[in-house]
Amino acid sequence: MTRVVRCHQIGGTEVLQIEDLEVGAPGPDEIRIRVEAIGLKRAEAMFRSGTYLEEPHLPARLGYEASGIVEALGSNVQGFEVGEAVSVIPAFSMNQYGVYAEQAIVPAAAVLKRPAGLSAVEAAAVWMQYLTAYGGMALRKEWH
Numbered sequence: 001m002t003r004v005v006r007c008h009q010i011g012g013t014e015v016l017q018i019e020d021l022e023v024g025a026p027g028p029d030e031i032r033i034r035v036e037a038i039g040l041k042r043a044e045a046m047f048r049s050g051t052y053l054e055e056p057h058l059p060a061r062l063g064y065e066a067s068g069i070v071e072a073l074g075s076n077v078q079g080f081e082v083g084e085a086v087s088v089i090p091a092f093s094m095n096q097y098g099v100y101a102e103q104a105i106v107p108a109a110a111v112l113k114r115p116a117g118l119s120a121v122e123a124a125a126v127w128m129q130y131l132t133a134y135g136g137m138a139l140r141k142e143w144h
Contacts, residue, residue: 005100008059010050016062023103026074032105033086036120039065041128047094054095061098064090067114067123068104077108085114089127 002023007015026032044062046052066088070080080086088099091110099106114123 002101002103004061004098004102005063006059006061006098007048007056010048010056010058012049015048021101023101023105026072026077026105028075029077029108030074030105031070031077031080031086031108031111032072032103033066033068033088033111034071035066035068035099035101035104037067037124038063038099039125039128041065041090043090043128044094044100054093057095060094061100062094063099063101063104064088064092064094065124065127066099066104066106067118067120071103074108080108080111080113085120085123087112087114087123087127 001020003018004021005016005018008017009015023032041064043052043064047056048062068086070082070084070086072082073080088106089110089112092107097106098104
């Protein structure tokens with residue numbers, strides 16, 4: 001069992017609940033991590049309050065960005081090892097995955113090796129703003 005933050009209704013921070021849930025083993029193309037730090041963003045607050053790009057399927061998990069240590073690898077996962085420090089980037093639906101937890105299963109496609117020299121906190125908080133900026137630059141380049 002692991003502690004997980006979920007919401008069972010739409011609303012503000014008052015709807016967040018800490019629950020004990022079974023994490024289980026990762027499925028194909030998934031990785032289970034021991035979460036060391038999470039990134040907090042407006043997207044998660046919007047998701048919880050029902051104003052994001054997609055409506056939450058309740059009860060909903062939360063969280064896109066995290067850093068942690070690989071605990072288990074699902075079938076088909078290559079390039080990672082148990083015990084390795086990683087970052088989770090915002091590349092999935094919170095209706096399917098969430099990282100506000102002590103342990104989390106995430107898609108392997110959303111996991112990167114933690115950049116050298118970054119603490120767990122830095123590695124959890126660095127991705128969204130840079131991906132947003134990169135996406136804007138890449139789209140701008142395509143438009144011209």
